[in-house]
Amino acid sequence: MDVLSDALAVMRSGRPHSSRTVKSAPWGIRFPATDGAGFHVVLQGSAWLLRPGAAAPVRLGTGDVVLLAHGYDHGLADDPGTPLQTFEPGPDGSWPEPPASESGPAAEGQTQLLCGAYQLSRFRAHPLLTELPPFVHVPACVGTFPRLRAAIDMLGAELADPLPGSDAVVPALLDTLLVHLLRAWWLKDGEPGKGTGSPGGWAGALRDPAVTAALEAVHRDPAHPWTVEELGAEAGLSRAAFARRFTELVGRPPLAYLTWWRMTTAGRLLRDTDAPLHTVAERTGYTSEFAFAKAFKREYGTPPGQYRRSLPGVRMGP
Template structure:
């Protein structure tokens, strides 16, 4: 099982949206906080990112730079640090307004800044610890060429947004979802070179990755620390220490978290009886499952399903 894909799937909701714009100085945009995450790619020119949580230092973005803001906090983009900022107003749906795509057949203007951006809706009620632990800004400098798959995806997405080819309405959301995955993959790969703790280090550790994959592949299995350690090729004590250090919680603590996350998804996406949901989440007793679910989610499985159904019906 792919832990990174599961982490994203556990939080992704709604449809992503995107824009491809060309701006001439002076320009400055202040983006409000949102429930989701967003990225920007500088295709031409340069600009400044004023990150969330000021007084963090501004970040200069040059051609080829990619930046992801995973926590939905407000930030700003501008051509220069002293440019006045215009507030971007959210639409009635709580999303950023659609942007008119930059014309791909427009005359080239070397003074323009051309950007590709995208935004994702995320459910932050129960964030996966991998995404919750990300820093406020993930900056991949113009060495994006070190990640050819990401570069190719940027080219594909730019073409789809700028040329409006048949099928673009279906292609763009899929490409945006792939964009989120590849940006995270690239950042985790670069960070793993120096990380000694955290999820970047965990996903770069074959033993811990093996254990995480086993948990994600079969959360209903009655896993023990000893069995997970054996699958990872480590003694029980060595495995427990390494897992807790890298992941941030003990193996069985993460197992319970993933079981409850799996149960929430099953209640949200299927009409399976509670007994079936309990069994697929690793509980032989429906009573034990309901007790564990309420402890983790703050409500009973039945009420949780009813709340989700009510939200879908609005």
Template sequence: MDVLSDVVAVTRTGRPRSAHVRWHAPWGQEFAAVPGSAGFQVVLRGSCWLLPPNAEPVRLGTGDVVFLPHGSGHTLADSLEGLGAAPACDPADREPYDAYASDSVDRTGEGGQVTVVLCGAYRLDPSRTHPLLLTLPDLIHLPARSDRDPGLRAAVELLAAELRDPRLGTDAAVPALLDTLLLYILRIWFAERPARGATTGWAAALNDPPVTAALHAIHRDPAAPWTVARLAAEAGLSRAAFARRFATLVGQPPLGYLTWWRMTTAARLLRTSDAPLRSLAGQVGYTSEFAFANAFKRAHGTAPGAYRRMG
């Protein structure tokens, strides 16, 4: 798998939630902060305001996508003027996972202008959060643009259709479409960051062919006996040049990242499979169960067996 696919597959846990909501003005909705989660809002029809904490309000129009990778609290409202007079949120709505539990919701106001929003939230496993996600800002706003990746719009439309009109297979389709939407959001964000002058960090790393080649090699086969020299060969650079370049862009040395990814993969396998520890150790590059157990305990603070039982 490539880096971005692995970020979604490994970091997300549980079942993502989403809802197709119609609001009738005047309205206002608070979404509480939920650490260990990520959320998104997509305006399907009409317009509204997003009020992030400690930041200026953001005007959202039809087709705009907002991603909140750190579960930041925020408010949506039809207008800034009527926000103070907006009805109080239902207690159940103060917990975003409850607010997103219904497939389709119609919030009736006084018959004013209608705004339709696609809301969603993902639970993230803090122990497996990829550093790529940690570097993201609290709020990512992708305004609707005709030249933006059409795949994003297609994913939004498919997800909205499933939530608006549930049919056979919807329970399987919605989580897959939510993962697809998340991938498109991240893909667009990291593709556009270099245009804003990003020269270090994951935005630069994912747009740097040599470093990306090495990252893909690690993610494609974490059990391989990688050395800095072998990874440099994948990148097409000398050993020294590659090591400097990788550390500058990714923020840690190549073998440091390799070890982190192996331990992150091991944590996921411990929670999702019943494979014996010897087999699992081999899947992440350790020929000795003892060496694997020691490395895992250094990374996660607990032995592999105990970690599995905690899940």
């Protein structure tokens, strides 16, 4: 997988959930803080995003999208002064079905919302996501982010009129929507060099063809015994120039990132598969199970076997 897909896969801890509702003024919803991430789309009408602390409310118009990458508590309302009612998801993170009065088509003067949440683990979160600001606001603008708009339209239609297969389609569309929201922030719909986010950090790394080439090489084959020279060749730069640029944008030297990603990959394999330890070691670049176990304990503070046994619901091999 590519870097963005890998970063999302390693943090995903459950199925995403969403709901489409129609609101008549006055209305206000408070969303408590969560471990995951959430989004809101104003399909029709307008709303106010109420942020914690002293941050000023943000008016959202038709077509506006907000991504709340870090799960901070916040509110949505027809007016900043409207009292908020707390939203309560199910025990598994699922979103309750809206009442019949809020599930039909929106009339003039009403607000139609498409809201959802992603269950993400913050343990060893990828910096590609942790560097995001608390609130990413993508205003509606004719002709911009066509793939994002298409994902919103398809998701809204599927929730408004479920058909056979919706249980499979909706989670896939939610994952698609998240990817396009992140692209809108970092890469301007996938076009390097035209992002709307900060030019530094991972936003800059994903727009830099040389650094991206090296990152994709590491993610494509983390077991390969990469050297700085080899990664520099992937990037088309000299060793020194590559190491300097990579460290500046990614925040750690190339081989330090390689080690971090290998251990992150190992943790995911131990969590999501029943592969034996020697297989996990091979797939993360270690020639012996002993060397792998030593590196893993140094990174996680516990041996890999004990780490796997401590995880809830892990599939155990014979």
